[in-house]
Every structure is written in C-alpha cells, then in structure tokens.
Amino acid sequence: MLDDFFFRALFATLAVALVAGPTGCVILWQRKAYFGDTMAHSALLGVVLGVILGLNPEAGVFGVAFLVAVAVVALQRVSRLAGDTILGVLAHSTLAIGLVAMALTENYQQYELTAYLFGDVLAVGREDLILIGSGALFGLAMLAAIWRSLVAATLHEGLAAAEGAKPLRNQLIYMALVAAVVAVGMQVVGALLVVALMIVPAAAARTLAHTPEQMALIAILFATLSGVLGLYGSLWLDTPAGPSIVTAAAFIFLGCLVFDAAAQQLSRSRGVRRSVAHAPEDDA
Amino acid sequence: MTQPRPLVSARSVGVYRGGRWLIHDVSLEVHAGEVVTVVGPNGAGKSTLLKTLLGLRRPDAGNVIRAPGLRIGYVPPADPVQFDLPLTVRRLMTLTSHRPAETTTEALRETGADHLSNSQVNELSHGEFQRVMLARALSRNPDLLVMDEPLRGVDFSSEADMYQLITEIVEHRGCAALMTSHDLHYVMSRTDQVVCLNGTVRCMGAPEDTVDHPEFHQLFGTRAEAYRHVRHQCHGESTET
Numbered sequence A: 001m002l003d004d005f006f007f008r009a010l011f012a013t014l015a016v017a018l019v020a021g022p023t024g025c026v027i028l029w030q031r032k033a034y035f036g037d038t039m040a041h042s043a044l045l046g047v048v049l050g051v052i053l054g055l056n057p058e059a060g061v062f063g064v065a066f067l068v069a070v071a072v073v074a075l076q077r078v079s080r081l082a083g084d085t086i087l088g089v090l091a092h093s094t095l096a097i098g099l100v101a102m103a104l105t106e107n108y109q110q111y112e113l114t115a116y117l118f119g120d121v122l123a124v125g126r127e128d129l130i131l132i133g134s135g136a137l138f139g140l141a142m143l144a145a146i147w148r149s150l151v152a153a154t155l156h157e158g159l160a161a162a163e164g165a166k167p168l169r170n171q172l173i174y175m176a177l178v179a180a181v182v183a184v185g186m187q188v189v190g191a192l193l194v195v196a197l198m199i200v201p202a203a204a205a206r207t208l209a210h211t212p213e214q215m216a217l218i219a220i221l222f223a224t225l226s227g228v229l230g231l232y233g234s235l236w237l238d239t240p241a242g243p244s245i246v247t248a249a250a251f252i253f254l255g256c257l258v259f260d261a262a263a264q265q266l267s268r269s270r271g272v273r274r275s276v277a278h279a280p281e282d283d284a
Numbered sequence B: 001m002t003q004p005r006p007l008v009s010a011r012s013v014g015v016y017r018g019g020r021w022l023i024h025d026v027s028l029e030v031h032a033g034e035v036v037t038v039v040g041p042n043g044a045g046k047s048t049l050l051k052t053l054l055g056l057r058r059p060d061a062g063n064v065i066r067a068p069g070l071r072i073g074y075v076p077p078a079d080p081v082q083f084d085l086p087l088t089v090r091r092l093m094t095l096t097s098h099r100p101a102e103t104t105t106e107a108l109r110e111t112g113a114d115h116l117s118n119s120q121v122n123e124l125s126h127g128e129f130q131r132v133m134l135a136r137a138l139s140r141n142p143d144l145l146v147m148d149e150p151l152r153g154v155d156f157s158s159e160a161d162m163y164q165l166i167t168e169i170v171e172h173r174g175c176a177a178l179m180t181s182h183d184l185h186y187v188m189s190r191t192d193q194v195v196c197l198n199g200t201v202r203c204m205g206a207p208e209d210t211v212d213h214p215e216f217h218q219l220f221g222t223r224a225e226a227y228r229h230v231r232h233q234c235h236g237e238s239t240e241t
Helices: A005-029 A033-041 A043-052 A057-078 A083-104 A113-118 A126-155 A157-162 A167-189 A194-206 A212-237 A241-277 B046-054 B101-110 B126-138 B156-173 B184-190 B214-233
Strands: B008-017 B020-030 B035-039 B061-066 B072-075 B144-147 B176-180 B193-198 B200-205
Touching: A005 A033, A005 A126, A005 A167, A005 A194, A005 A212, A033 A043, A033 A057, A033 A083, A033 A167, A033 A194, A043 A057, A043 A083, A043 A113, A043 A167, A057 A083, A057 A167, A126 A157, A126 A167, A157 A167, A157 B046, A157 B072, A167 A194, A167 A241, A194 A212, A194 A241, A212 A241, B008 B046, B020 B046, B020 B061, B020 B193, B020 B200, B035 B046, B035 B184, B046 B061, B046 B144, B046 B176, B072 B126, B101 B126, B126 B144, B126 B156, B144 B156, B156 B176, B193 B214, B200 B214
Parallel strands: B035 B176, B035 B193, B072 B144, B144 B176
Antiparallel strands: B008 B020, B008 B061, B193 B200
C-alpha cells in the first residue's frame, strides 16, 4: 500500500492532521493565528538555511520557525511596538529575505518554489513517512504531557503559575510543536496554507465543543476528514492536493457555522417557550 | 514569640516597574488559620503585593518566603468573558490539577454553585463566576486561600452574601486567607490582621488597633470616620471576633 504515492500522501496528511488539530485549538485560544502565520512565512528562509547547512529543508524550517517565534515573544516583551506590528514586520521580512537568500544560492534551480509554498504531498517518499509518522506520535505525546498546564496557562497565566504550572516552559514546548507542524505540514499543504490546516478545523470544532478536550478531538476529526476529502477530491477533480485539503476544511467550517447558527436559533425559540412555562431562577 | 513558621512572609519587598516603585519596603507574614486583608486605594499596589507573595512577580528588593509544600488556592482578578474557550464549570474545577469528582462537587456545593457544573464558564454572571472560582480554589484543599478582589463585578446586593460565604468557608475549613477588599465594615469585623497599603505598608495590625491609626484615616478619610462611628455604636457585637 505504501508503494502507492497516493496512500503515502494520505498517510502523511493524516499524521500531520493528528497534531495540527489540537495545536490549532491552542493557537485559537491564545489568539495566535497571525503568530503561526509569521512562523510559516519564515519557512522559505528555513529551507535555504537547511540546505546551506547541509541539513534537510524540514530541519531548517523547524529551526528558523522556532527562532522566529522566540524572537516575536522577546520583541513583544521588550519593544513598545504593538504585537501585530511586530508580527507583520517579521512575517514579511523573513519571507522576503528567504526569497532573496534562495536567489543568491549557487544552484537556484534546485528549489521548487511552488512545492514549498503550496505543498507537494504526492511526492512524499517512504523515508519521509517514517519521519513524519514518528514525529507526529512524538508531537502528540509531548502535547498530552503538557496539555493540562498549557490549557490552564492559556486561560489565566497567573492562576496556572500560582498553582504550580510552568507557563514559560510549556509555552516554549508548544511553540516548538507549532514549528514542527509548520516544517512537516509544509510538505503537505505548503508554507502559505499550513496554518490553515491548524486553525480551520479547530475553528469548526469550536462551534460544537463544550470542553477543551472535546474541541481538540473534534479538531483532529475535522483535520483528518479534510485530509481524506481533500486528497480524494484532488484526485477526482485533478486539482492541487494542498489547496484541496484546505478547501475541504473550509467547507467543513462553513457547514459547522450554519449548523451552529441553526442550533442556536432553535434553542432560543425553545428557551422562550420554556421561560414562559415557568420562570427561571436567577441568582446572579 | 514562639509563633510557628508563617505560610508566607515578605521581608522588605519592593517591586520596581516603569521607572517607579509599585510597592516598596513591604514586610508581612501570614500564619496558618489567619485571615489577612489588604486594603488601600486604587493603584496602592494591592494586586502587585499579592502577585509577589504568590511568586508570580520577582521582587526587585527584599524577598518572599513560602513554606515548602504550601498548597495555594488562588482566586485571581478575572472576568468570565476572559475564559473564552469551550469550558464547562466542571472542567474548570480541574484546570490545574486532577481532582476526584466528589471533591469538586463538594466544593461547588460549599459555595452554592453546584447547579452550574454543566454551564459554560463564559456565560456565567460575575457573581456565579466568583463562586465557581472560589470553589475551584477550595477543591485543591488549600492551606492558604488567596483572593484578589473576590467581589469583583459582584453587584451591591450580593456583596454581603459573598462576604458571609467567605467568612463561613474560612471558619469551617480553618485555612488561612489573604485577600484584598474594599469593604471596610467586613474587613473590620472578620479579619485577624488588616494591612493598609499605599505603595508601602501604612499601618498594620488587628482591626481594632488599625481603625484608630492616623494613617488609616488619611487613607480612607470619611469612610474611616463613618466606620468608627458605627463601631462605637454597636461595640459589643461587631468586635467579638
């Protein structure tokens, strides 16, 4: 089965979706969508540095994305500039520098720019699969280990710290995870869309979940579903795989949004009937 | 003095931010079973002091010592709308550590919030939210309960209930409590030690002693006068504790 390029692509996509789902939830809770985008924009620079240093491109992307994340946090603490100013400056600067660095390297032709920007999941090889699969399991294990304190610190950093969580350590681990998802997800949906793989399924899950854990599980479900629908859809319609996956995620999100609006409307009209029947207790 | 080791103590603590000392030269101790209330005007550094005692802020001068193994239950200054993720009250109860279901249900019952356990936190009213946050802190079975403005957002008519609840809980559990408050009457009748803060400790001691302190009057002006008036009128009952 793994000899088939399509099933290798499917396997890689599902592995990334497994980690992208819950990681994306935390991105939404921490309001870090543009933070993730900034890390993803630095991916090209990471590719070039990875190749120059004789590593593989993914290692370079991981390293640079993590450094950019740390730089953003450090700058936000030190600088007087607004947080999103720093994000905007860094995102576009690193993208531009990445493109310039790429053009300056000796054999410019070796880089397949569109593959980095929009993904090339159908080119995933057998060796890549081992790395992606074990990386996904390791990432999930890390996330599970810090999950409770991460959620606590996301809600209230002071509360978490006062009761023994280690917000700074957990945040660093978490940013490393986002960097890893960017590095591996770049192969699947490309640097420009990798954040979508994290936040769109999570945003859809938000409308259905009652607890953080439910949201994380539903996000995994939606991310994998997007992967399956997107890949089969790309096969059927002959469209690029990465954008097709994100398109599938977008439709799932839209469906959830409509479903949620309808459910709210329904419960509102029911609630009106109920409150007429007997007055609610209100001790607020 | 053969007092046992304090749960938490500050020695000449100062916190410097943005070119000025938010608090300076603050020394105080909280012992087991003691209720300590920090009072002071806005910007007096009450929250800063609490955060420093909790270890959330490193003091720029002096030091803070917490007893080893101290279990703290913290009710932070927060609003329900800040808790903007899918979160039931039941899940909030196990936010920082796992608790058995009986413990969390019991704690919610203690603060009169057990009917809310399936509610979403960001849909609670301020009063409900503070009860839930208090229950959450209690479910950790704390040695020290730290409450920063426990009546934040609670409407005037529910304030007395809330103070009564806090009093009952502290008496029943025998845990120490450290809080900030703006209600002088409550502070004076239910607190072992009052700390008047305005950048630094202006006066400190048992409520009966503090109320006659000139610094207290300088801080609270007419309200302090009004309080003294009430206290002298109903002497026997309110100075019992």
